[in-house]
Amino acid sequence: MSEPTEAEIREEVRAWIADNWDPDRGLVEWRNMLVDSGWGVPSWPKQWYGRELNEVLSAAVEREFKRAGAIGVARTGVRMLVAATLLEHGTDLHKEKFLRRILTGEDVWCQLFSEPGSGSDMAAATTRADLKDGKWIVNGQKLWTTSAQHAQYGILLARTNWDVPKHQGLSFFVIDIEQPGVTVQPLKQMNGHASFNQVFFTDAVIEPEFIVEKPGEGWRVATTTLMHERRGATGLGSWGQGSTGEGRAYDEERAEVATVMEPYKWYPQRAGRANWVIERAKETGKNNDPAVRQEIAKVMTLYNSAQWLSNRARAAARMGRKQGPEGSLGKLIGSHVARAAA
Template sequence: MDFDDTPDQAHLRGKTRQFLDEHADELEHADGPYLEEPGTDRVQALRRTQATLFDAGMIGLTWPTEYGGGAGTNAQQAVVNEELHRARIAGPIGHVGLGMCGPTVLGHGSEDQKQRYIRRLLRGDDLWCQLFSEPSSGSDLAALRTRAVRHDDGWHVQGQKVWTTLAQHCRYGIVLCRTDPDASKHRGLTMFVIDMHAPGVTVRPLRQMNGHQSFNEVFLDDVVIDDSERLGDVNDGWQVALTTLMNERMAVGGGGGELGVRSDALIAHAAERLPRLAANQRVLATHELGKVLVDSLAARYTGYRMQTSMERGKRPGPEASAGKLTAVRVAHATADLGQRLLGDDAVLARSRDGDWRWANSAASTPGVALAGGADEILRNILGERVLGLPSDRAPKPTASESR
């Protein structure tokens, strides 16, 4: 794999850098206040930023042109993303739609759904969320209990979802429901597009330990969904959900391996803080810094390898689980080291201080670790589907045991 830009990529990088420099005052920066209530100035500013970047051809580079995309390559999108990071421009507020919901609609939706939804999703005109986890079925997603029952006027949905990211800001979502309670748990599910403003939908934000409210619980009280909003076949929702989950793991762990605070910020932070430490502490911290940076590079290059595989027409597979596991581990280690380098000053860091980002990142990464499946679930996937190990399911009882 050649990590140097091709001439076309170098041209795209220069063009992107020039655009971002010229429009810096119009774009929202990554260090702004966090999102809270719907309709706030920050939310609207982020939506305008996503629209501006989309109009400039910087979002949806790999998506089909007939729905507003650029029909380009993952490498081109990676170049643009790197320049956005360099310029400290906020990433798309619609990242759940871009990374998870949109690919699911593209893969399983009707032509009418694609025409109605995809361009507006890319531009940030409509924000999307993913309604999967429930209070009694998080890691064991297929055990979900939210029911969808078919009537003459459509599907009536009853249940509760939780940990739904940014649901308080969203117009649409994709919701996985049980449509055949008599079928095995993986075979009785169906996926739908849901209007988050429909009667019967109630969103209640959850306060997290980092002080934010990016997660929500969503109550669905006899919400009616037309059959035209179904994604895939009835009772084939698990296969549709796998598309979402694979893309989610790619979104978390396949884009370069850095979540939250980047390694270059950790290097600058260490250069400023290391001289303040005692000699023995400085040796230990320097050793740990080197380990974090090596792991970060390994995660980044693993992400590049997954992107190359997708360039060659392959779908995200179980290797995305390894990328996500590695990316989360690096994020944990980066945030933890950054906070410990502060020493006693970590106690005094406040939400508007530059030092606060270390504590904020440390408190945020546990939530990211759950996205796309907890670590234990991903390790099972790697063991069974990559290493070929036997399933961890309980063995069936023998004849003597069953008597």
């Protein structure tokens, strides 16, 4: 069977949106319809809520949703990094339990990788997961965790073997953040705001089926997550927002986005929004200072460079090429932008 043309896809999407999009419908109800249709993540496998469309046709779907102002699936926070990781490494049970609720926005996720004593050396993690009576028991601490206070689940990198080289002793888990053994504490910054959290595990329990891949393969799984983070390869871009409209679905989506974006209010560069620095300069009356304007120009130049590198990484992935240095360079530039913007 031949692949549909772009014109055919656009016509089909327009008809579906015309028949189904209602801004007064509840957001979760709408997203469930969208997930069932396959138009929410058209490049995903058909078995998992997609249509297996190529990148060109998926982009055509994106344009039609933008044109109609229809809201897309949930993608704020680390949701789509989790989804991409589970699509590649998860079991059918993981996909059945988590993917739909990621796309509908019913579950919030956080990423539990960084630790107080390891800095950027993620493989030096000392949070431990020990197998006792058939269940994994977790003890330790994670740091710099955004949105943990809102999360139902987290992706966790923990040490399960202390007798092998550090990269080989890590395992990757999905953990229930709302259980009694997990404590989330806001991490206050010097400006009085808390953009991050520290998370403590005290005999937290993970059922055996919620390890991703085999014990000792956590580093391989985590690098998949980081690869998608570095190149911004969510497969969705920023389409289907519809946030400027009126109606119940728009209101609920705005509330969802506001909750996720709240930590970035006083740390906007972490959200990849270097242009927010311009607003801060205006608020403080520094926007006409030549020295400040020059620094802002440098930040914006670096920010655009990072975006272009990220685009190159995504293009390489679409063509089936292994990731080169583009994603890592984009990440490094992004960190430099964050420091400069501060």
